[in-house]
Amino acid sequence: MSSAADRAGLRGRVLRGLGWKATSQLFGQGLSIVSTVVLLTPHDFGLAAMALVFGSLAVMLADLGLGAALVQRPTLTEEDRSTAFWTSAGIGFVLTLLGVALARPIATAYQEPDVAPLVAVFSLNFLLAALGTTQGALLIRDLRFRALELRSLAAAALALTVAIVAAALGAGAWALIAQALTSTGASTLLLWRSSPWRPRLVWSRGSLDRLKNLSGAVFGTDILFYLNRNVDNVLISRFLGPAALGLYSMAYNAMLIPLLRLVSPIGQVLFPAFSRLGDPRAVGELWLRVTRVTSALTVPAFVGLAVVAPDLVGTVLGSQWHGVTRILQVLAWVGILQAVTWETQGVLTALGRAGTIFRYALVSSTLTVAAFAIGVTQGVVAVAVAYAAVTTLLSPVYLTLGLRATGLSLRRFAGALAGVAAAAAVMGGVVLALRLLVLDGIGPWARLVLLTAAGIAVYVPLVGVLTPALRDELRGLRERRAAGAAAAPVEAAAR
Secondary structure (H helix, E strand, O other): OOOHHHHHHHHHHHHHHHHHHHHHHHHHHHHHHHHHHHOOOHHHHHHHHHHHOOHHHHHHHHHOOHHHHHHHOOOOOHHHHHHHHHHHHHHHHHHHHHHHHHHHHHHHHHOOOOHHHHHHHHOHHHHHHHHHHHHHHHHHHOOOHHHHHHHHHHHHHHHHHHHHHHHHOOOOOHHHHHHHHHHHHHHHHHHHHHOOOOOOOOOOHHHHHHHHHHHHHHHHHHHHHHHHHHHHHHHHHHHOOHHHHHHHHHHHHHHHHHHHHHHHHHHHHHHHHHHHHOOHHHHHHHHHHHHHHHHHHHHHHHHHHHHHHHHHHHHHHOHHHOOHHHHHHHHHHHHHHHHHHOOHHHHHHHOOOHHHHHHHHHHHHHHHHHHHHHHHHHOHHHHHHHHHHHHHHHHHHHHHHHHHHHOOOHHHHHHHHHHHHHHHHHHHHHHHHHHHHHOOOOOHHHHHHHHHHHHHHHHHHHHHHHOHHHHHHHHHHHHHHHHHHHHHHHHHHHO
């Protein structure tokens, strides 16, 4: 950014992007809860998860990291855009055919014949995702998050409707396959409607080489992190069966909800902002401020989740999911660590350190796969414990890489989050004491509501006292948003 006005403009667009992300994710979370509660049994959920494990892989393989390169590069040519599109589309088509061909061998590896048709049909997701990656990256580059999030809301609502109807008709695991394909297909169609850009019949090896300078490392990192997130699912399904995978996947999804619905979308907004700032110290300051805000929201959520897990599972999910409780409590610790370190990848990528992330991901994946392989021999809870252990070991290393790149000290970073950690710990202790000593005799629904209310009542004022910088940050955000809203009619009239 070359001037204060440019920085102010970027800040305003980022704030609007965050607002649209928050709206979209809250609505999407409501839809996710509905689908979780009403659709499937643990066995059907686990069966579908065996095929859906390839869902995020579809986006990564079809994109090859080209989307990040399109966002990060200072300037783009038409050759860059069209080359990225046709490369992604071609790879998506090939991967769809490959998925169909490998469906039966994959089912054999799982020892679940019913998985073969699920994988074959779901392979269409590779092509559907590939056709929208370039348009999505260009909208992110332009910080057009309103269009992106309206598209997400519409696609999610349509997909949930399809899933509920399919489940009501007795489709079982197919309901989730239909939901996933509908979501990706509708999302891609709406991306094309939102983006004015259309690919030309142009493909340039030179453009691909320029984009690959960043995209190669990003793609390799994404694949390694994909292994981190999915090898546990593969091992559980192979050795413990679909019912165990259903329990683990449900707990894992609940653990990831605050990350996927809050921290990850914020990262999508911040990555183009990080890239435009360029200066490592400016990026570091923004990273610190954002992490303080997101941690203030997610860390207490994970602490509370661990304490109220028995009531939450029993009331929201039902007795058939009781095995989720212990897994959920273990994975809550993983959620805390990942919430603090989640934005590190965006920081390093924006600063041109994609190679650093790749080397870290290589070590991380090796240790994580080994831990999962050991844990699966002892049961599904042991897999969660293995995940927590390796995440505890690696998170400080990952965080240090980001701190070195931005010039921030560990002492300053930890100090910024100390008040949040203390407030969340006190809240967790109070809620646990209430649950065990005071509210033990009342019904689970009433206990869950009262514990949630008590946690909020304790945490909110306490974190405000212990973290004054957070209070000032939120007040500043409100003032800037109010000033922006007041200035908008004046600017419109001037135009």
